Every structure is written in structure tokens, then in C-alpha cells.
Amino acid sequence: MAASSIAPEPSWSLRDRLGEVLHHLRMSGMFYCRSELSEPWGIDLPPLTGCLMFHVVTSGHCWLEINGFAPCLLQPGEFALVPHGHGHRIMSELGAPLAKLFDLDREEVSDCYELLRHGGGGTPATMVCGAVRFEHPAAQRLVRLLPSLLHVQAWNTIEEDWVRSTLSLMAAEAKHLRPGGEAVITRLSDILVIQTLRWWLAHHGSTQEGWLGALQDDRIGQAMTLIHRDPECGWNVASLAAAVAMSRSAFAAQFTQLVGESPMRYVTRWRMQLAWSWLREDKQTSIGDLAARLGYQSEAAFSRAFQRYMGVAPGAARKLQEETSA
Template identity: 60%
Template sequence: MAELRPPVDALGEALHFLRMSGTFYCRSELTAPWGLDLPATEGSLMFHVVTTGQCWLEVDGVEPRLLQPGTFALVPHGAGHRLAHERGGPARKLEELSEELVSERYSILRHGGGGAPTTLICGAVRLDHPAARHLMSLLPGIILVEPSNSPRMDWLQSTLRFMAAEAQELRPGGETVITRLADVLVVQALREWMAQDTQAKSGWLGALQDPDVGRALALIHREPTRPWTVASLASSVAMSRSAFSARFTQRVGEPPMHYLARWRMYVAHSALKDERPGLGELATRMGYQSEAAFSRAFKRFMGVSPGAVRKTGSPTLRA
């Protein structure tokens, strides 16, 4: 009898790498006519929730979208964008407007001409894991989760109302609550997009959903320092070496060992930020015979030396 393999949720496991930290949150109380020009936030994503009124969201190269109460809008790439009461309307740069700083990471912005009101909750959320930035690079310029009559969406709307209430009152611990709610909402927005958009069925995201390639990816993600070979990965998914290598390369876009090496560099990057180990120790952990070989591989994949990451903890990474 063939061995029964339990199902693996490789895509769900990949979403665990979306370790986010709240960079800044703002409640915007706006009256028509108004427009906001928001700067780019490298290494971050931004979200907007309309609690009252409506507005237009404009990102260069993307069709403008109308946001209404209950809509959760995600701008995944950290791109600069505009919010305005009318499509194509003039917008003031955010840094030109005065804000009421409620705390170090939370403010209230009041702006506009005294007409029809719109209230927004906005957030800039930093992505801590390089794999999360890779995931974000695969997403469209805007992701919207619209209000719906679907029972699946009831809890989402409840979460949005909870976030709006916390932003209105900002009781002790309110920032922490909003940050955690933002984590949930971002992941849910990605799940909704993946369920509906054919783009999510191709490339790395599609590979994660492939029964065999997804299982191999999950094994690499769980145990990146294990001495994997193409043969051992193929055996783990009950495929021949040649068939597995061809299928993995076709679905993921790179050969298994190249992907493994790159993923190890993601893991090494996180270790350098969080643990600050010695480079020799980390090289050995990642399976390299010398610190020099590890450093060359790290710079080739990450675009920056491991020493720079260890020193600063927050370099600019290439996608």
C-alpha cells in the first residue's frame, strides 16, 4: 500500500513570513475639496480603510479605484500614490500638512475645504523578512477587498469596524491592537486576491499551490539548512529526479538548488538582523565551507554584504 502523505499548505506557510511591524498609522479627517499625495515607503506596504464618505485611490500605472466605506485597500509595493475626493483632483504633499501627533507612531490629520466629509484609517507597515518583500513584488499595484454579502466577509467587516473604533478612541494599547488587526487584514486581502486572480496561479505563488512542488518548497522553507539535494527533494515528493527537477524549474522559474541557495540567504539575512551571529558561525550553519564563499553567495543573492547587514540591521535589499 502506498504511503499516505498528509496535505501540506505551502502557501499558508509562506504567509507566515509576512512578519510586519507597524511603522506609522494615521486617522485622516478630511472635507471636500481635498487631496493627499503620499510618498513612497521603501520596504513597506500601505493600507487605507474608508470609515465614512468616499475617495479615489490613484497609483501610477494602475486604473484609479473608488474607495467606499468598508473597503480595505492595499498598496503592496510601497509606491507613492494619491488619495482625493475626486478623480484626478489636485493633491497636497503629505509633508506639507500639519498633523496632531497622538504618539510616536500615530497621528490625526485634518485637511480640506469644509465640504462633504471623509474619514480614513491609513497605515504604513514595514515588512521584516526578505521573503515577504519577494512576495510583495509579485502582487499588483492595488489590491482591494470590497464589502460583500458573503458570510466569509462578515468577520472582515467586523474587523474593519473594530479598527475604526480603536482609531477613534485610541485607548491604552490601541496602537498594538491596530497593528495586530492590520496583520490580519493584510493576510486576508492577499488570500482574497489569490482566490480570485489568475495571476496568483502562476510563478512562485502558483508553485506553492502545486501538490508536489509546493510540498518540496515547504520542506525547503521548514528546514533550509538541511543538506538537500535534487534527489532527496524528489524522493520526498515521490518523483523521479529528472521529472522533479524539470517540474520545479518550470513552476518556480529557477532550478531547485538555486532556489535553495537563495532561500538560505533569506534565512541568513534574518539571522544577521535578529541574532547578530559571527559570519563564520553563520557560514557553517548555512552549509558553506568558508566565510568567504558564504559572503560571496550572500552578496550575489541579496545585493549587499553580510557584514553590512550585521552592522546596520536594515539595509536596502533588491527584490
């Protein structure tokens, strides 16, 4: 691919660069479930590879237990996120008998929304739980940095009122499921997942190294954002260095040190990750059109790069994804 002459971009603030990442937090819901539970009860949730699983208690309480962590008590107004799809357990009390999630009877309300009723007839509790997936590589990169469990007990002051209002609305919809209620609950759930990630970035993002730390560097972060915004551009080390007003050698060394790989390897990896997500999302677009969207002058050049980085040809990857989602 030919190199491009790029005029230096205006300096972006850290807020702009993190905003670029948050912009890509568009998710696809795997399933959402409203649960009506009564003590004693316990549910064993299996691992769900590539998914983020969340739990909101709308009345009562529950314990959440994940291997390697102390059990945590969830109360109304709190939000728990298990970002890496690890198997875990929710229960009315520690040591309660457990039933496997997919062994329980569930009422299907829509393609991805279910009602579950379970328990021994004692003190009731209600919850909204779900599993979502992020397809965009920026979002996936962010998720990989998260701890195995996020438990938000107190929101920022500026957010607390509307988050609690959102949780109250979710609780009302879960209690009296009206027409369209499942759509309201799923959208509110998605908002709370994204808000939880924003909460984590605000409290812990500045302490991160690696990819997120590099994104927060004034010049390397700008270069990464250029790559994210315009993956089809004919980037090379010289054009990226010029865009952030650095010498070629200093830029290449600092980028590699902070990101953990060379600038051009990052460019190629980013394009291949985008291609992978596009193959999943856009089944009508030809491989040649995908290659053009990523700046490759031929389908053959794109296919070689894709197979080198992903270990499978684009056409085979699309077929594999179709079989997996069937």
C-alpha cells in the same frame, strides 16, 4: 555541505503549502495614521520602496488614484492595498487640490502612529492609513506577485461578518481614541492586510504561474516546502527528488521548468534571502552563528555564497541595513 538521507514526507495538501506561505506573513509597521479630513482635500503619497500601503475609510468616502489605473471610490467597509509602494493620491473628489503628505502637520501619538487633520472645512471623512513591510522571503515572494492595486469591495460570505465587525471596531477607535487605541488600530490594520492577501490567494492564486504556481504543484510544491521548513538541511537534487518520490532527472527538469531556476540555485537563494532578513532582525547574532543556522560548515563558505548572491559581504550588509533604518 554533506548530503542528508531524507525519508519521504507525507503528502501535504495545497492548503498546507499555501498555509506555509501565510505563516510567514509577519509584518513590521512603518507607520499608521488616523486622518480627520474635510472637503475639499487631497493628499499626494510618495513612493515608499519595499512597503505595502493601505487605506480604510471609516466614515465618508475618498477617491484613490494610482498611475495606470482608473480611479476607484473607497467607501466604509472596503479595503484598498497598494502592495508595491507606488506613489498614489487620495482625495475627496477627483481633481481636488493636493498637498504632499510629509508637508502636512501631523500629531505623533507613538513612534509609528500619528494623527492628521487636513481639509477645507466641508463634509468630513475619517480614514486609517498605513505602510507595512514584510521581511521574510516567502512573504516577499508572494507580495511581488500581487497586482499594483487590490481593492476589496466584497468579502467572502464566511468572512464578511467578522471583517465588517473589525472595520466597525476600527472606526470606533478612530472616532474616540481611548488609552491603547493606537495599539488596537495597528493590530486590526495588520489583520486586514493579511486577510486581503488571503482574499487574493482564494480568488486569484490558482491562476498564477511561476513561484506560486510551482508551490501548488503536488510534488514540486512539497519540495519547495521542505526547503522553506528546513533551509539548514544539506539538500541536494537527489535527496529532494527522493523526498517527493521522483527520479533525480525528472525532478530537476520539472522543478526548473516550474520555478524558473534549478533546485540548488533555489536552495541557495532561499538561504541567502533568509540570511538577509536575519541580519536585519537579529543584530546580536554573529555571522558565524547565522552560517551554522543555515547549514554551512564554516563562516567563510557562507560569506562567499552570500556575497556571490547578494553582491555584498554579510558584515557590510548588516552595517548597510543599520544605516538605512537609523
